[in-house]
Amino acid sequence: MITATHAWSSLPRPLGMSDTTPAATALNHWNRSIQLAAASGSYGHCLRLYAGPLLAAGLRGDASTFPSLAKSCAALRLPGLGRAVHALAFLSGAAVSRDAFVRTSLVDMYAKCGRLPDAHRLFDETPCSSRTLVAWNCMISAYGRSSQVEEAVGVFNAMRRAEVRPSGSTVVGLLSGCADSVSARYPGVSVYGLTIKSGLDADLLVSNSVLTMLVRGGQLDSARLLFDRVENKSVVTWSAMASAYLQTGDWMEVFALFSSMRETEQPMDSVVLANLITAAMLFGNNLVAKGVHALAIKVGFDRQEDLAASLVNLYSKCGNLLAAREVFDSLQWKSVIMWTSMLNGYVECGYPDEALATFDAMLCAKVEPNKATVLAVLSAGANLGSANVAQKVEEHVKAMELQSDLQVCTRLIDMYCKCGSIQRARKIFDSVPNRDLAIWSAMINGHACNGEGSEAVVLFNEMQSKGVRPDAIVFTHILTACSHSGSVDEGLRCFHSMTAEHGIEPSVEHYMCMIDLLCKAGHLSSAIKFFGEMPVRLRNQVLAPLISAHRVNGADSSVEFMSEGLLNLGSQDSGHCVLISNMLSCLGQWKKARSYRTLISKQGLVKKPGWSYIELGG
Template identity: 80%
Template sequence: MSHTAPAAAAALKHWNRLIQHAAASGSYVDCLRLYAGSVLTAGLRGDASTFPSLAKSCAALRLPDLGRAIHARVFLAGAAVSRDAFVRTSLVDMYAKCDRLPEARRLFGETPRSSRTLVSWNCMVSAYGRSFQVEEAVAMFNAMRRAEVRPSGGTLVGLLSGCADSVSARNLGVCVYGYSIKSGLDADLLVSNSSLTMLVRGGQMNSARSLFDRVENKSVVTWSAMASAYLQTGDWMEVFVLFSHVQWTEQNMDSVVLVNLITAAMLFGNLVVAKGVHALVIKAGYDRQEDLGASLVNLYAKCGDILAAREVFDSVHWKNVVVWTSLLNGYVECGCPDEALATYDAMLYAKVEPNKATVLAVLAACANLGSANLGQKVEEHVIAMGLQSDLQISTGLIDMNCKCGRIQHARKIFDNVSTRDLATWSAMINGYAFHGQGSEAVALFSEMQHKGVQPDAIVFTHVLTACNHSGSVDEGLRCFHSMTVEYGIKPSIEHYMCMIDLFCKAGLLSSAIKFFREMPVQLRNQFLAPLISAYRAHCAHSSSEFVSDELLKLDSQDSGHYVLISTMLSCLGEWKKARSYRRLIRKQGLVKKPGWSYIELGG
C-alpha cells in the first residue's frame, strides 16, 4: 500500500466518526453536509461505515431523491460496500421510511437470503404496515417465518401499526396480539402499547382494559392510550382516576397526558376543575407550549369563561394558527361574534396564515352576526385563498349567506357543489326554513332523499321548522311519521316543539292536546306555555281547564304559570277564575317576576 492510501484511510476514518456522531445526535443536515463538503471534496468515496449514517439522515429528513444519490455512491464505492448487509439494510429502511416501497422491495429482493437481517425484515413489515397494506405486511411476516428468522417485538409493532387504523384488519390485529402472547413477546412494552392502541381504536374497551391491567411497567404511552379509550366513550371521570394513578407512580407527564386531561375537563365543563387542570399544566412546565395553550383556550371557552381563555392566549409567546383559531372558536361559542372577527383581523395583521379551521370559525361568526357586508368580505377572502371548493367551506358559506339574508346567493353556492354531503343539504334546507320558505325547504328535502342521502335528526328539525313557518300541517305530520317509523329516529324536544307549535298556529288545538298526551312526561313542562298561548289566541274554551291543571301539576311553584293561566282565562272572559289564580300567587307566597325590555341605540 502506498503512502497516500493509509493517509486517505485515516482521513476517511476521521470523517466517518464525525458523520456517525452527527447522525446519532440527530444532526442529520450536518451529517449530509460533512459528507458532501468534506468527504467528497477530499476525493474520498466512503466505505461501509459511511453510508448507513447517510441513509439514516435521508430517511429522517424524508429526502428520497438524495437517498437515491447516496445509493448510487454505494455502488461507486465498490462491490464489497454494496454487498454489505448493514449498508443494504440501511438503504431498505431509507426507501421504506421515504414511502418508496417499490424501491425498498426491489432492493430487499436483490439481497441474498443469507444477508437479510432481522432489521431488514422488520423494515419491510413496518413499511407495509405504515401504508396500511396489511396483506403485504402479513405476507412478508410469513416469508420471514419460512426463512426461519425469529420475529421480534419490532416485527409485531410493525404489523399492529397497520391494524390499528384499518377497520377490516382489526380481527387480524387481535390474532397478532394472540401470537404475541403465545410467543412471549407480549412482555415487550412496545408490543403491549401497540396492542392496546389497536384495541382502543377498535372500540374493544373490555379487552383494552384487561390488557392495560396486565402491563406491569406502564409507560406514559400506556396511560395515554387507556385515557384516550375512555375519552372516546365520554367517560371523563375514569380519565381523572387514571391520572391520579399516574401521579401516584411519580412518572413524568408529557404533553399527550395533559391534553387528555384537558379534554376530560372539557367534557366535564366545570370551571373549578378547569382551573385545577390549568395549574397542573403550569406545574409541569407546559403552559407556554402552543398546543397546550390552544387546548387551555378551548377548555376555558367550553366552561364559559372567555376572559380566562383570553388570558391564556395572551400568555402564549409564539402564537401559531392553532392558538389563534382556538380563541376565535371560543368567542364564537360564547356568543361574541364581534370579538371573533376582531381577533381574525388581528391574526391577519400578525401575518399568521389562516387555515381551514380558522375560516370555518370566521364564517360561523359572520353567520351569528348576520352582517351581509362582513360576510361578503370574508367570502372574498375565502376565494382569494382558494378554499371555496372545499366541501366544509362551501357548507359554511351556504350557512353564513343564509343567515345574512343572501338566500339566493347561498343557493348558487349550493348548486355549484358537485358532491354534497348531509351537512351541505342540511345547511340549505335550514336556510329556507330560516327565511320562512317552507315549500322550498320541503322540495329540497325530497330531492335529498331521492339522491339517496340518509337524513338525520337535525335535518328533520329543519324540515319541521319549515313546515311550521309555512303552516303545512299535513306535510309536517308526514315528515314526523317518516322520521319515527321509516328512519327510526327518536323525537327530541325540538321535534315535539315544532309539531305542537304547528298545530297551535293552525288552530288545531285538539290535535295539539292529543300530541301533548302522547309525548314523554318529562318533556311536557316545556310545551304547556305554548298551548295556553294558543288557547288565548284562538279564544278556545275546550280543554282549557285540562291545560291549566297539567301546568300546575308539573310545576306549582312557578308564578309565571299562574299569570299565564290567569291571562288565558281573562281572554276567554272567565274573569272570576282569572282573579282566583292571581290570588293563589299571594296565597302561596310566590313572587311574580317583573317583565323588562331594552332598546339598542346606535347599532
C-alpha cells in the first residue's frame, strides 16, 4: 500500500482544495467525491482519489470512506488492494474498524474477490449484534456462487438461530447454489417452502431463482406450474421457461411462449433472441430462420457478435450457406468465435474446401484460432480425405501445442484414418497415455474402415482389458470390422454380449452390420432367419442389403416377397426401386422390373449417380 500511495501521491488535488482547509471539512469533501465516484461506477477513479491526495494529506478516512473503497476493490476484483484497505480501516481506529457498514463492505469485498476464508474469518470476528442482514446475505451468496451449498445452508441456519429475518436476496443467494448442484435441489425446495410460509415467494427475484432451479433439475411440470402462478413476469421468467422447453427439444412451445410474451409487450433482450435462434435450429426451417433474423435486425441485436455467430449456425443448420455468409460478411470486425461458426457451417453442409479456404483467410486476417477452430478444421480435413491437407492441419495443431489434447488427438486419428494413413493414425494413438472411450472408438473405426478387421478386434479386446466399457457406437465399429474380416463367430459373440453383458439395445445400425456380416460370409439362410427375429419397425431399413446380397450370391424366387415388402413398408428411396428392378430382372420378370424403373419418375424420385474422389498432385 505504501508503493500505491507514493505512485498516486502525484495526482492533482481537486479545484477548491487548499492546505489550509480544516481536516474535518477536507475529509467530508473527499468522502463526497469518493462516494460519488463509486456510485457512478468509476471505481478506478474512486481508488485514485483515496490513495493519492487523501493519504498525501495525512487523512486515512473514516467510517464513510471505506465502504466505497471496498466496493471499488470488489468491482475490480483486487483482493490485494482490498486487504490494504482493510488494514487502513483497522489503523483508523476502533470506531471505524468496528463499524457495521465498514465490516459488511469488507466481507462483501472478500467474498466477491473469491477470498471466502478471509470473508468468513472477518464475519466470525464480527459481534452478532453488528452482523447486518446485508452481511449475512453476502456470506450466503458467496457460498452459493461457488456451489458450496452445505456451507451456504449452514450460514442460513445460523442466521435463523440469530433471529435475523431473511429477505428475498437471502433466498436468491441460497438458491443460486442449489440450482447448479443436483444433490442440493432437495434443500433448495425446502428453502422455497420456507419462503412460501414467510410470504417471500411473492418476490419476483425469488420466483425466478426457484424457476431456474426447477428448470436445471429437469422438473418441467413443476416449473410450468410456478411459471403460470407468477403474475408480473420479467424477461428472466420468460427466458427461464423457454430454456426448459429447449432442454426437451420442444421448439413449438418456445415459439408459443414467445408469442405470449409479445402480447404482454415485454421488452426483449439478447437471451430471448438466443432462445429463439436455438428453437429455430431445432426446427430447421429456412423461412423461420429468416423470420428470427428479421426480428434480430428489428430490435437492433443483429450486430452483437454472439448472436450473429448463432445466426450463422442457424442458417448453416438450415442448409442456407449464402445467408450464413451474408451474416458473416456483415460484421466488419470478426473474432475467432465468428470465424469458427462459419467454418463449422461449411463443414456441416459438406463443403470442406470452403472451410479450409475460410481458415486460410482467418490466418491472413491475423485472428488467432482456438481449440474449437482446430476441431472444425480437422473435421474438414477428414471430410476432404487428403493426406497432404491432413499433414498441414497437424502442423497447425503442433504450432498451437494441442497435440496432447484428447479431443484433438481423437479428431487427428479420425482424419488420418479417413485419408487412408492408418499408420500415422496408429502412431498418434499409441502416443496418448490416458485414452478415453472416444479415442479408442476412433482407432477401432479407423482399422475397420480400412479393411483391417482383425486389428480392430484385437484393439477392442485390449480396450476392455484396460477397464474401458464399450458403448453402442463402439459396437457398431467392431461389428463393421467383423464384417470386413469375415469373423462371423466373433461378430455374433459381440452382438450377443452387447445386450447380455452391457445392457445396450441393438439399433438399426447393429442389425445392418449383422445382416451384412452373414450375407458376405455366404450364410444367406442365417441372414433371413436373423431378419425374421428383428423388430418389425426396423426391417424396412435392412431389406435392401439383404436383397442385394441375394442378388450377388445368385437370385432365387424366395426373395421376391422381400422385394415387394421393401416398398410396402413405405420406402421412398430411388435406390431401393433400382435394386428391386435389378433383382426382378435376374429372376426373369422383365415386365415387372420395368414397372419399378417407371415408378422412379412417377413418384418424382431422383436417382443419385455414384461418384468417387481422388487427389492429384497434392
